[in-house]
Amino acid sequence: MPLMLPSESAAARSVVGVADDLFAAVRGEGERRIRSGVIVVVDGLGAIGLRAHAGHARFLAGRMAKRDVAMSVFPSTTAAALTSILTSAWPGEHGLVGYRVLDRSRDRLVNQLSEWESAGIDPRVWQASPTVFERARDAGHPAFALGVAAYAHSGFTHATLRGAEFVAVASAGERVEAAYDLAAAHEGAIIYCYLPDVDQAGHKHGVDSPEWVTALENVDAALSRAIPEGVGVVVTADHGMLDVPAHRQSVFDETSSAMLHVRHFGGEPRMVHLYLHDDVDHERAAALWTSETDGIADVGTRAQAIAAGMFGPRVTDAAASRVGDLVIAARGNRALYDGTAADQRGRGMIGQHGSLTPEERQVPLIRLGALAR
Template sequence: MVQPTAPSHGWPDDPVPLAPETAPVPEYTSGSLGDLLPTLVAGQGVSGFTHRIQELSPADRNCVFLIDGLGWEQLRAHPDEAPYLTSLLGSSRGGTGRPVTAGFPATTAASLASVGTGRYPGTHGLAGYTVRNPESGELMNQLRWKPWTAPHVWQPYPTIFRLAHEAGVHTAQVSSPIFSDTPLTKIALSGGTFHGQLSGEDRMDHAAEQLAGGDRSLVYTYYSELDGAGHRFGIDSDAWRGQLMFVDRLVQRLAEQLPPRSALYVTADHGMVDIPEGDDHRVDFDEDWELSAGVALLGGEGRARHVYAVPGAAADVLTCWREVLGEQFWVASRDEAIALGWFGDEVDERVRGRIGDVVAAAARDDVAITASVSEPHESAMVGMHGSMTPAEQFVPLLEVRS
């Protein structure tokens, strides 16, 4: 019988596995996306919240503009395409510009839930792009919400928007109409009123109107097309640069309409890296017998994987993934990842089973674990994200005050 040969990844034959404790854990409790809204509403006098991000001063009216996929490093690398945003990196307009961390994994569903609830993935429970539902044993896509799961059972905590609204703050979300009634909106961004606006310009104008709608206001607005261009064409593409130029004009349009006593905060849910083609950069799980051995389900995404082992195989899967991925990924057991704080300072019991038996996070900017058969769309993407590298983790927190 001919024995199968080991897959070739183009990596060192005897790599030294990266220790999980060397991964740069997000700045939970003081400098992450989950700390932004608690800080803002604490400054508005909403009880139960504390001032977590010390550099931010209170304002009566706060607007958060979240630009999907705009990483701190990508913004700093493109000053010509984003002159207005670049000007906010300093303090020339009465505000400050600094990076904050997205949280792990650095992916949209997890980050939006962190923003809206003021909690971290280990407690709100949206701990990946796809995770296993412990009740059904199926993979759940938490961005598309498939298969259907009762939203407020999956994420039971109230949003900050709801709590601020109940405290008398004028609260609104201004976004594309397609997001008006999605499960992710319900459990992460609902509270007050939702205002659907198709064009980016209309969103900026309407956000300014809503901001002026109360003596104390909390307004959220969102733009997704930059992220889409990055996934399809990469952040080194004309399409991505064109979207960045448009976003820059949107931010300036909104900033110039701020009513008195307002603060505008521009941020993002994650950064992005371009993954080259070829086996040296893309490991296809569906074609790799070593990585797939003993694995029942593969969750997460290319840069941040949840690996669910068949019963009794978790230790062997952990050993194999460390040996195969070597120095390219931080590979941890579930217990290690939780103890190291990858998902925040606490992990709710209902969330533990959603985290993989093995968690693998890319440590280099040019590698990913794809799945060409089970994830053909995601595997074809140029731009990817999810891990704890600076290019993915650091997102801007830019401030304009009136």
């Protein structure tokens, strides 16, 4: 069946625009004025996962009302969603439409998190939407981004954090403390604090694992520290996560007739971009893949996915060129793998995301400090 976003409440917030809303509060626009603002992104922390583990996150869960939820973008993956948070643009505008997408000029898949340099991609060209930090800098406001030292000079950082002064801080607790110190010291600042611990534990060990729970507890403890007077804080996430057991993995290799049409198998296991050979009819290929994935995924052509608004209300030509000829969204807790790939390490990943389930797309949107209700 063709892809279609599940119905959502008309009142549902989107992660698109969250950072700009915080910056507006710093400028004194809207209901409240704040001295400075901090946006904390807890990578991989879904609203459902947080509520299910409220006893291990008493600070965050205790401050999360029923309405304190936002919807992530599609695909519900870091490259797409984090860029949307920090640019206030949908994936169809900023162009990071998946985890691994096709650079058609070089006919190669590019990992949107880690392969900018090796692929020779210019972050300012590939991701041309201005960031909230550029808007802040241009308006004369200080801007800082706190994260892991290894990410300081990556292509993805240049694509999403340009305009901010990057500050490398080791642990979650130290990072939050440094963010609050900067907010107190620099009036009018916009500050981004990235916490990857929950996502990393979920991928490796799974949601509900002792390691995931420990990561959640550490993040909760970090965020429970006192917030300086006048500083507004928004805590959100790029996506949630669910576990995909081995028996829910579907592997497509040379024995699958549908793979004969595939030139590149991109995206990620829960949201696949299939790039077909030039002479393949997209509608027929979609019908074949619908049959191959019956009951485990929804299949649509590029044209159908764009028309359905999957990547946002506007899709640039550049972004459209990176969308697969076919787009396949896994149902439930299923995942689809390229059995012909030389590297099969990804099949050991337990916690996953990228598709359309509430576990993946519903994220917290918690206001603290001067923004608390």
